[in-house]
Amino acid sequence: MRIAVAGGTGTLGRHVVDALQAAGHEPVSLNRSSGADLVRGDGLADLLRGADAVVDASSVSSTSAKASVAFFGAVTRNLLRAEREAGVAHHVAVSIVGAAKVRANYYAGKALQEELVMAEEGGWSLLRATQFHEFAAQLVEHGKVGPFQVVPTMRSQPIAAAEVAAELAAIAAGEPAGLVPDLAGPREERMADLVRRYLAARGRGGRVLEVPVPGAWGRGMRDGSLLPDAGARLGKQTFDEWLGDVAPGRAGAA
Template identity: 55%
Template sequence: MRVAVAGGTGVVGRYVVASLAALGHEPVVLARSAGVDVLTGGGLDAALESVAAVIDVTNVKTTSRRAAVGFFDTAGRTLLAAEMRAGVQHHVALSIVGADRVRMGYYEGKVRQEQLVAAGRVPWTLLRATQFHEFAAQVVDAVPGPIAVVPKMRSQPVAAREAAAVLAELAVGPPLGRAPELAGPRMEDVPDMARRLLRARGSRRRVLALPLPGAAGRAVAEGALLPTSPGARARQTFTEWLAEER
């Protein structure tokens, strides 16, 4: 089975590609480095030839609502339109647990993506997952300096590799609509994750935990991004992931 992975060179995408290959399927990478642009549509029609399913793990690094909504809206519309032309039978999208409970930039972009998928004509599955273990590194590496500013946030992080494996399994199965939420095995404090990561790196940088502004900041600090319904729980803890990375 040919399965295309939009964002197939990213943090999650590269694991999705590996998971599909391990299951005996043929992954097709949709990325600029592979000659495909999901924003403009360049190279997309040719890449989707004989593709049965598409897994969308595209991403944009921004905290701007305008930029996030613009990216996910454009990429989503472009992908879904190309899938209709190619006769793709299953669209799988990755979103975030609690995205609709946090009215803030990036999360509003993910909500727009979800809306497009649900309203589209391609049969779909949507998987909401919690933040990845890699999130701690993304936060501390965002701005260099002696102090790492980290948002006060509670999470139940999951390994990107495990999330990718679930996406691959979903893609080769029937469309489910909203799949059960995926979360990690235990709850973590994000500033504490950052401190442990820096210690593991042998870094002397200090972590300054600051609340994000407004109602959205209070929401993530109080656990708005934690799962609220039954769903799959991954195995690897952040501690185990950290030891593996080190």
């Protein structure tokens, strides 16, 4: 099958492209260097020609609710419109466990994305996953303040992006399934500990400062809102196994 991956160059998207290739499908990445601007809606018609499904693994690197709502609103509307015009039968979206409940900052955009997808009469699947193991690396890239590594107080049950990607690839190859059961990692972790272990494994210095983020966003991170409930399926690879597997120099980009 020809399956487009919006954000096929990102942390998750690269694994979705690999998983699709491994399963014998033909992945097509929709990202800026492949000629698609998802926010403006440019270049989608050409790249979606002949596609059977779209996996949306795009994201914006911002914690602002305004930026996140603008990004996920525009991208989701543009993709759904372009898919309708190109006759693509299946839209696969990925969201975050608890994001729609917390609905603040970045999660406000995810909540809107979920609503837009679920408002469609059919032809969609939506998977909510917990933070990726790679999220610790993403925090390191963005949370350096002088000699400190600032990390929010956060309870999480992280999962390898590759496991989420394998699930998305399988969903995309099947019939539209609506809201599917959540996917989480094998065990609960504290984000500051993950960042400490990540930095130690990379041989990088810097003291980790765990900071409670104010407001609804920070409360959601601390109070267990982002943890899976009893109905969730659990992935296999622990954070430490993932750290051991990621070749030196790759975890930052993993």
